[in-house]
Amino acid sequence: MNAREVMLTIPVVLAPDDTVAAAVHKASASDLDILPVADATGRFLGAVSKADLVRHAHDPDARVGQLDSADILVCHPDHPLERLDHDPMSSVPHRTVVVVDEHGRLCGMVPWVNWAVDEARTQSGHPRSPMEVRTLSMHLHWRCLDCGYLSARAEGTPVRCPHCGAEQSAFALHTED
Known part of the structure; x- marks a missing residue:
């Protein structure tokens, strides 16, 4: 199973020049906990968690581009998810995968990588591990x-x-x- 098969299109994308106040407003329209940041051409620049936006809400003039990028994995749409370098025992078990094309443009996201990696491994013949099931x-x-x-x-x-x-x-x- 490749990323293209399970990625979600992203209706809410933040711009690096968005103020934190504007980003919080945009983020309220998304069910995702991590939102991508892209420039006007769609080139992926990073990702910001909603928690970081909330933490910086006291400074409404701060820009999204100044915040630390969220912990994510990045791959091409045709990348096999079972080959992601993902440790289900890591302290950050639900890392998000951002899918970008060969030109660095944002294509989509796989927000629940444990489910996707587990499903891809199962479909490719790997036994299902109880530790990977979330x-x-x-x-x-x-x-x-x-x-x-x-x-x-x-x-x-x-x-x-x-x-x-x-x-x-x-x-x-x-x-x-």
Whole structure:
């Protein structure tokens, strides 16, 4: 299984000149915890986690391009996922894969690499390891982008934040590993 077969197209892409305030607003429209950063031509420059955006929300004039890049893997659309250099026992088990073409342009993302790598290995004849199997919903929560409040995903998207009163649009999915 190659990256092209399982990658998601990304409706929310940040620009390096976006302010953190603008990026937080854009990020609220995405279910991904890590968002790609690309220039006007679509060339991939890095990725920023929603958590980093929230941490820098106190400085609304800071630019996305000034933030540290999130921990990601990068591959070509035709790269076999079973050949990714991914350690399921690592301290960062849910690394995101960003898919870029031969010109460095952003094509898509594989946000749940453990699932994709595990599935690719199984399809190519590797035995499934219990340590590689991850339950995606196990660690997902709704996070208020205004104050950081976490709500259990099983309860559905909160209508209002019980901590700061923010509306439903201020919530985004958040993964805690």
